[in-house]
Amino acid sequence: MGVFPEDYVIHVSYLIRLWVAEGFLKPIIPKSLEEVAKEYLEDLIDRNLIMVRDWSYSGDSGELKTCSIHDLIRDLIVRKAQEEKLLHVMNQKVEISPEIIKNQRRLSIHGEIRFDVGDMYDSTVRSLLHLADSLLSVNTCFPLLRVLDVRNITFNKFPIEIVQLVNLRYIALIYTGKRKIPASISKLCNLQTLIVFRRLGYGKVRILYLPSEILKMPQLRHLVFEHGFLPCPSDAGNGNLQTLTGVIDFRCTEEALRRIPNLKTLGISYRYDSRTKWSIYCLENLVNLHQLETLKCHFVPEFQMEPLVPLAFDLAFHPNLKKLNLSRCSLAEFLGKISQLLDHFPILKCSN
Template sequence: MGVFPEDYVIHVSYLIRLWVAEGFLKPITPKSLEEVAKEYLEDLIDRNLKMVRERSYSGELRTCSIHDLIRDLIVRKAQEEKFLHVMNQKVEISPEIIKNHRRLSIHGEIRFDVGDMYDSTVRSLLHLADSLLSVNICFPSLRVLDARNITFNKFPIEIVQLVNLRYIALIYTGKRKIPASISKLCNLQTSLA
């Protein structure tokens, strides 16, 4: 939950796709992963760890959020355990962050040296800030890539080399079609392009 900025309205369907791609959910027979995720969310709401923002007319949870104080605690603890690193300002990513954290959540502009990424342990990259900048996405172990807030004029071809990718979301405004080589991503579960 710490990957989201303060006061961010989280769409439940999006959160569930992220949890599935990350492998956080284990199937419970005969329930689907989506049903298991919804039960977990309702449990978090019952414990007042999440706030309901919107429900459908049938009572199904549509959007939620997390209280700022709880989010701060989560982010602090996640960074201590090198589970998640959140960047919310204009910074240059250090090689130590790239090599030692499993998840990066970016809420501002970033710069980094491409050479530092090849031996990184980053599994998830969520770029949640609006940007027209092109970001080089060549983390070899990447499973989750959410770059919907970056507008790509040229398709980032390095994506087809991310064989572990399970989830991808990006905006591509180029004139050329998405390359057929994207089909090489055999682990892909969700793609939004």
């Protein structure tokens, strides 16, 4: 918990993915690692070590959305962690020594700090979280690196060096360059979480093309993108994948869904114009995702000022679905199913 700055609002999904990547969790059959992590988190809350900030409600039940930690407890955590070389927090208040940093297992950068990573070859650092706006070189001098979170740094060129860090389990970054992620990313056979933000500015959309090889990565659990295009998998599948969000124009063919059978969260968007034929996206096949709990579907009209996109297809869901979010769409063609949906979902969210 000490990797986060003071008063930092921590998203639970973010925290759990880090715990899984760090290897802090022991599997308990038949529970997933994410389920075990939630139990750990609830235990820490019950002990008043972690404070609840926000809940996400679904019907009568609530799910923890964000949390934080008291400043005094955080100070104690950071002090003990640095004594045991578990974690070193870098900010303006702390004198930086390459030798001290080199022997740490985790680095968390909170201030505008510059240091020469060239002096840190053969470092024992396993996790690097860059939570400030300072500059940092992504370098292969961290051969044991498992976690690389540099979401505050904008890359105009994809940092291809990271494919040499074969121990990586977690990557989060901002990439505004060419529209394609290199297929060599699939060399990271231990990768569990890949998060790529675009952040091109308001109204700008530049599709990020993802290699088909990405679904061949055996340990991959969470794929989070902004405007990412993922081709239909044909010769690859991933039974571990739980999260797939930010994909555009995804074709939900039976074959494609059969290769990601354990998906729990799906966030998709579709571009619409007068030539669009919804049938090519096969959205009625979503009923085949038996583990799906959250579906967010966003529709993008050809022009920003256009009226809402008409829903003219047959949506079908498995009874396990808990949350449905439809945006920028008209329910005129969907009214016959509304009563059934209201019976099925404690909360049905439709937004413009």
